[in-house]
Amino acid sequence: MRDLTEAFVELIRLTSTDLSPDVEQTLVAAREREAAGSAARGAMDAILENVALSRRNSTPICQDTGTPIFYVRYPEGWSARKLREQIRAAVAAATKKSYLRPNAVDALTEKNSGNNLGDEAFPTIHFEEVEGDELVVDLLLKGGGCENVGAQYSLPLRQRDFDAGRDLKGVRKVVLDAVQKAQGQGCAPGILGVAIGGDRGSSYYASKEVLFRKMDEASPDPLLAGLEKQLTGEANQLGIGPMGFGGQTTVLATKMTGMHRLPASFFVSVSYMCWAHRRRRMTVHGRSASAPSGGEEVAYHA
């Protein structure tokens, strides 16, 4: 098996420093919607200037490079154990190169490991064996500020000011509630990943996985696709705006998925992703690999 450590370092560098063009385009459109001279417009100007600067200088878009979350889909013949070793080596190397901030803190001793290597879940690596001959590795860097404003609801729910039942109407209510509670603290304008169903663990997992969809990619389920659009529109009526300064754009996009659930449980999990939506994909075909670069997938030979 080939050593992909260097390719993984490059995947991390691109994810941390070079925002995907589809995300950047939605930020450009959001800037246009804010009034000239407003604090919201000023925030969007700084955000876009920072995106360009980070790409040019290969420096992290945001200093909180988050939890590195990898999804590895590998065909038969690859060793998950070796891939894990290589990913962990790449994470430590990328930290040394300042593409990542040392973020792994032992919750009991308070000690920061200094190289982003913690327990089995830090970095988080999901493995799945797939058919075909293509190895696909997705990486998401999700910071703590937006992770902290994520929310999970168990329906039915009776709140002081609203009731949410076990249907899409109830889902709509709790998602809007989560956005209002988040205010600007998750670095608005954000992207919402929403999973309906599952158990507490699988539901949160799925709410992160939908964040890999392209910004203009709607749910394949027409009901959910409609709700995604509606929720983005309604979230923007809340007026929270970029950074919570007040303004037109609070949410850039909503991504939803449905899951199976137990008869007794109806969870709605909301993962809030900050505007710095850092996610990239690397593909390896047989002997050659293609790593993403400058927004395009270009041939990469390992």
Next chain:
Amino acid sequence: MRKLTLPFTDDAIRELKVGDPILLSGVMVTGRDAVHKWMIETFVKKARVPQGDDLAVYEAIKPLLSGSAIYHCGPVVAGLDTKDYRFVAAGPTTSIREEPYQGDVMRHFKIKGVIGKGGMGPKTLAACQEVPGAYLHAIGGAASLIAQTVTKVIGVYKLDFGVPEAMWVIEVKDFPAVVTMDAHGGSLHAEVEAKSKAALEKLLAA
């Protein structure tokens, strides 16, 4: 855009109003979760006996913080091996986590500027009126851009807290921020929260 020099005078702080964009120059200190907990437990509430270099660090940071600003930031720093430190990425972290501590930390150290993102609550707003002080909102995620305004890393304290949690003493030039809580009780965050709550109620009633 108003240019301000650190440390602040009381008059300069009182002139600031919610919504004012500003550019800061001078020396500030980073401090976030671990630092605020350490300050409160060891020096404000004195619930914990100073250990190791605690007292020496306390004496060193007091004059740096007095009248100046604390920046809620966990930077990416290059040059850790050679101690030739350089800020690579240095945007703000979410401030609300320091809400239980911030007001008392401001009073104790006479801190006049709190820099972060997302805003803070009533306890900090009350301290802004007393000290006086202001909450200065930096742009979350604009880490490369803000790092360019850090002209010099003067030193670091409590590096054993980890790179993101240490107290980095930095010199900045034209560090951009927006006043979102002022010394007169104004808070953009309270205002946006109330308006968005009313909008949410309207949406959910429909």
